Amino acid sequence: MKTCYIEAAGKIGYGEAASPLVGPEDVLLKVKRVGYCGSDLNTYRGLNPLVGYPRIPGHELTAEIVETGKAVPATLRPGLLATVLPYTACGRCSACLAGRSNACRNNQTLGVQRDGALAEYLSVPYDKIILSPKLSELELALVEPLSVGFHAVGRGQVTKDDTVLVFGCGMIGLGAIASAGLERGARVIAVDIDDAKLELARQCGAAHTVNSCRENLEAVVAELTAGEGVNVVIEAVGLPQTYTQAVGVAAFAGRIVYIGYAKAAVAYETKYFVMKELDIRGSRNATKQDFERVVAVLESGRYPSERTVTHTVPFAQAGEALEAWSRNPAAVTKIHVTL
16 A cells, blocks of 8 residues: 655655554554644654654544454444544553543554554554544544644633633644634634634634734733633643743633643743632543544534645645645645545
C-alpha cells in the first residue's frame, strides 16, 4: 500500500508498505481523508518530543470499512464510513484506573507514538470505530480535532449560565467554542489576533470576539461581565502570556482549563490562585463520549464544517501541503489530504 511519512525533521517521503493484518477483533479500513494536526506540524519541524522517525502522520481521518475480523459485531460492516478514536491506553496506570484513559500515562496516539493514517489502509480494534451515517467524509475527519475542545469544555463543567472565554480560534479552540456555545448554550467570548478566525468563531457559537492585538482584553472582559470576570477560561494557544492572562480574566471561584502546551516557562502571580480560589485543570485528548457529542453537533448542521477546512489536497501533494503550512502557519485552519 502507498504511504506518506516524515523521514526526519523537514523531510517528507513517499513509499510502499505491506497492508496491515486483521485480527479477530480488528477492522480493516481504506483511508479516504486525513486531517493534519498541530502535532503533525511539530513532527515535521522536529519539535515533537514524543515522535521517533520515520513516522507516518495522521490521526484525524475518514475511512471505509473493507474487512472485519471474526469477533467484530455485525453492525460494523464493509462499505460503511467511519472515523477512529486514535488513542490507545494501557489500562493499568493511575489515569486508566480512575476512568480517565484519555490521560493514560502510556498513551499511544496514531501518527505520534505509532504510525498513523496517511496510508492507503489502516487496521484498528473495532471498539475504536465511530460511525455516523449522516456525516460526510469531510465532517467525519473533523470529529477528532473538535473532540479535544469538547473535552476541555467538559473539564470546565460549562453550563448555560456561564460566560466562557476561549483563547485561540484554531481548530481546538473552535471545538471549545462550539461545545460551550452551540452544545451547552453558554455565552462565549473568543480571543485571537486574526480577524478571519474571529469571524469564523462567531459562526461556531461565539457571542463576542476580541482581537487582542487591537483591543484591551481585560477592559473588554470587565465591560462584558460587569467587572466580575468570566466563569470559565479555556486556553488553546500555548503561550506564557495567555497562560497568565487566563488567571487575570477569570472570576473569583472561576475555572481555568489549559489545553495548549506553553513553549516556555510560565511565571505566575500565585496569590490569585488562592484569592480567587480558582480551579485550574489540564485537558488532554478526548474520550469516546466526547466523540459522540461532536457527532451530535455536526449532525445538527449547526457547525460550519466546510468553512473550517481551509485547504484540501490530493495524496500526491501531502508533503507539499505540510511544508507550506510550516512556512505560513497563520494561513491555515485545517488541511485535509484526500486518498
